[in-house]
Amino acid sequence: MLILWAAEAKLISHTESVRLRRQLRTKYQIATGELTKAHRLRQVLHEMLIAAGQRRQPTSDFLAEFTQHLRKAVKSTNPEWREGRLQWLPNPAKSLISIVDHIAWRAGEFFASADFDRLRSCANPACGWFFIDRSKNKSRRWSMMRECGDRAKSKRYYEKNTKLCK
16 A cells, blocks of 8 residues: 555656565565554654644654654655756655655655645544645635535534524
8 A cells, every 4th residue: 555655646656666566575574564664654744743733843752753764764865956956856766665765755845845834734623634724814724625624514503503493
């Protein structure tokens, strides 16, 4: 799943995806350990996003662990001049851990970007999703209006009308 997700998110190319899936068939034990590291990075990033959504600093443990991932990721990137500016591009993925490095690098770029200030968590407590609020007045509340927003509005409408009927 990690390989398919990385290809869909354009972290790796289709060619890299095919090669990595073939490689997994022969190096299953190694891949299992790398997948465990990917899951751990996901936990670290989730905790950091929660902290950011609450406008507080992540705990020092999570920050230190993310810093370790980021330092490792730096070693798997190369500076290239593209589109009139210097860009740090990841090396081609050779293993699942390469994908983990790509994710850590992209997360570091995001945390340092202007979009970071627009990070919000969905107002629906059952959702747990994060989103970038690009609305003009920065008032977006829901990760997806069709899901979370419509449900909340329907619930408020129902509660309001039930009180009026009593």
